[in-house]
Amino acid sequence: MDNNGKSDKYKGDVHGGAEHAAPYPLSRLAPQIGLIDLAREITQADKVINVRVSAKLQVLVDQIRVLQDEARAVLNAAARDQELHQIPCSFEKKPGKLYHLYRRADASPYFSLLAPAEWGTQPPHQYVDSYTLNGDMSWTASSDGDSKDDTHELVRRLLAFSSTEI
Amino acid sequence: MTQSPVKNLDPDYKVADISLADWGRKEVAIAETEMPGLMALREEYKGKNPLKGARIAGCLHMTIQTAVLMETLVELGAEVRWSSCNIFSTQDQAAAAMAAAGIPTFAWKGENEEEFWWCIEQTIFGPNNWRPNMILDDGGDLTQIMHEKYPELLKEVRGLSEETTTGVHRLYEMMKAGSLKVPAINVNDSVTKSKFDNLYGCRESLIDGIKRATDVMIAGKICIVLGYGDVGKGCAQAFRGMGATVWVTEIDPICALQAAMEGYRVVRMDEVADQGDIFVTTTGNIKVITHDHMLKMKDEAIVCNIGHFDSEIDIAALRKYKWENIKPQVDHVIFPDGKKIIVLAEGRLVNLGCATGHPSFVMSASFTNQVMAQIELWKNSKNYKNEVYVLPKKLDEQVARFHLKKIGVNLTTLTGDQAKYISVPVEGPYKPDHYRY
Numbered sequence: 001m002d003n004n005g006k007s008d009k010y011k012g013d014v015h016g017g018a019e020h021a022a023p024y025p026l027s028r029l030a031p032q033i034g035l036i037d038l039a040r041e042i043t044q045a046d047k048v049i050n051v052r053v054s055a056k057l058q059v060l061v062d063q064i065r066v067l068q069d070e071a072r073a074v075l076n077a078a079a080r081d082q083e084l085h086q087i088p089c090s091f092e093k094k095p096g097k098l099y100h101l102y103r104r105a106d107a108s109p110y111f112s113l114l115a116p117a118e119w120g121t122q123p124p125h126q127y128v129d130s131y132t133l134n135g136d137m138s139w140t141a142s143s144d145g146d147s148k149d150d151t152h153e154l155v156r157r158l159l160a161f162s163s164t165e166i
Numbered sequence: 167m168t169q170s171p172v173k174n175l176d177p178d179y180k181v182a183d184i185s186l187a188d189w190g191r192k193e194v195a196i197a198e199t200e201m202p203g204l205m206a207l208r209e210e211y212k213g214k215n216p217l218k219g220a221r222i223a224g225c226l227h228m229t230i231q232t233a234v235l236m237e238t239l240v241e242l243g244a245e246v247r248w249s250s251c252n253i254f255s256t257q258d259q260a261a262a263a264m265a266a267a268g269i270p271t272f273a274w275k276g277e278n279e280e281e282f283w284w285c286i287e288q289t290i291f292g293p294n295n296w297r298p299n300m301i302l303d304d305g306g307d308l309t310q311i312m313h314e315k316y317p318e319l320l321k322e323v324r325g326l327s328e329e330t331t332t333g334v335h336r337l338y339e340m341m342k343a344g345s346l347k348v349p350a351i352n353v354n355d356s357v358t359k360s361k362f363d364n365l366y367g368c369r370e371s372l373i374d375g376i377k378r379a380t381d382v383m384i385a386g387k388i389c390i391v392l393g394y395g396d397v398g399k400g401c402a403q404a405f406r407g408m409g410a411t412v413w414v415t416e417i418d419p420i421c422a423l424q425a426a427m428e429g430y431r432v433v434r435m436d437e438v439a440d441q442g443d444i445f446v447t448t449t450g451n452i453k454v455i456t457h458d459h460m461l462k463m464k465d466e467a468i469v470c471n472i473g474h475f476d477s478e479i480d481i482a483a484l485r486k487y488k489w490e491n492i493k494p495q496v497d498h499v500i501f502p503d504g505k506k507i508i509v510l511a512e513g514r515l516v517n518l519g520c521a522t523g524h525p526s527f528v529m530s531a532s533f534t535n536q537v538m539a540q541i542e543l544w545k546n547s548k549n550y551k552n553e554v555y556v557l558p559k560k561l562d563e564q565v566a567r568f569h570l571k572k573i574g575v576n577l578t579t580l581t582g583d584q585a586k587y588i589s590v591p592v593e594g595p596y597k598p599d600h601y602r603y
Contacts (some may be wrong), residue, residue: 122286
């Protein structure tokens with residue numbers, strides 16, 4: 001301890017000289033250190049963060065949009081599947097089988113086992129489309145072309161294969 | 167040759183699901199053990215092919231029992247094409263088994279009206295100009311289409327056999343009008359058909375249909391049987407056997423008296439429509455249960471039909487109300503006041519629509535008559551005019567004889583003296599043709 005009562009401990013850390021020569025501002029009126037630099041730095045950081053966040057958000061937004069579209073598609077498909085299941089049909093519908101939709105003159109639809117070509121001359125009513133019933137009770141329209149679900153056939157073949165193996 | 171109005175399919179059949187064939191085959195194998203008449207015919211004619219050259223178009227409920235009939239016809243040398251005579255009566259596994267066995271079969275449970283006629287036409291027009299020269303019918307729809315739409319094809323047809331009361335009724339009307347173009351055998355009125363199939367068959371299959379459709383407790387209910395012919399007698403007995411109170415309606419004083427003698431109350435539908443719990447029509451007539459009757463009925467009353475056609479209950483009049491489908495062939499019809507009645511199989515045959523028809527054993531008796539009729543007409547058509555015949559009593563007795571062993575019946579043989587005393591041959595026939603059994 002020296003004569004000023006200052007502790008040795010703070011020697012070097014604490015400026016002991018005149019206030020005006022202090023390497024850091026001592027007055028509350030003194031300007032902040034590197035104010036401009038700091039401001040620039042912050043702006044820069046803000047920008048970077050904004051860019052990064054907005055990039056991330058963009059991904060999220062995109063994903064939300066895709067999910068929304070998908071949800072809409074799923075709901076539409078579900079509504080259509082439900083509609084198709086409610087169409088009058090007195091035979092038992094089986095997954096993997098193809099059924100043919102016709103519309104009577106009074107606009108009432110019905111499912112038939114007979115394809116348009118099988119009627120002979122021409123179907124008794126207007127042909128609408130043919131649908132395959134999938135394993136999950138959804139429908140695949142024949143007019144959808146490529147999206148035809150062959151899972152059922154594949155599963156059937158795998159099952160047949162495994163049962164012959166055992 | 168009549169140009170085929172249909173396009174033949176490849177493969178030559180249409181069933182709901184061919185993968186059911188294995189299951190169907192197993193059921194056919196069981197049915198064979200319960201159909202001794204048909205199996206006896208196969209045995210008797212083994213290697214003789216009495217139906218060789220016969221091309222049979224068949225239109226009869228495509229069930230497991232019918233499958234045994236079809237294969238019997240094929241074993242006897244016939245070529246067969248088949249459809250079902252009712253849009254709800256096909257057992258898909260039976261149809262699949264037949265298709266898989268190479269018999270062109272066009273039937274599935276739940277056809278619509280257009281598909282029904284399409285199926286029948288497929289059995290008339292086969293590939294390579296196949297046309298029928300024999301008809302086996304149930305209800306007369308195939309007979310009707312052949313007579314009205316393709317009469318020129320009937321030149322080739324040697325005869326037809328008809329299974330049921332309704333079809334036979336049509337045949338007699340055609341005969342009276344002079345429009346019947348081929349000899350016909352009325353299989354229905356063989357004693358071993360109508361007194362067995364109609365009576366004992368319905369006695370079992372009516373309850374089967376109602377139970378599978380609704381699981382309703384029959385004991386304690388008021389069951390109303392409309393009509394007390396052979397079918398009505400079986401239905402009334404079945405309900406009584408389950409512990410129900412049975413009422414009967416009749417227009418024929420003889421049948422009405424029979425019902426009364428059996429202890430059934432004979433009533434009028436107008437008076438009891440609001441009291442019955444289960445209604446079954448067996449008349450073969452039209453509008454036996456009317457819209458007004460159904461309007462009066464109790465909430466949750468069950469209405470069904472076991473006659474051949476769907477004309478007995480005025481289903482058309484119910485179409486204006488809300489229908490709530492509970493499961494296939496079971497519907498709630500909801501009246502404006504909120505009352506519901508349960509309609510089974512939309513007024514079509516309840517035993518075939520909601521269950522699987524008659525048991526094999528009783529169908530064996532019916533179908534043995536069918537096969538005998540087909541053989542008789544195929545071989546001896548020249549002996550017949552374009553009229554309606556029944557099988558000779560000797561054959562009727564033979565059908566019964568075929569079925570005795572299976573159920574352990576020990577028949578007594580007349581002694582020579584006894585036969586002489588009642589003036590019948592020892593080996594039959596035992597009763598005069600007018601005997602009513």
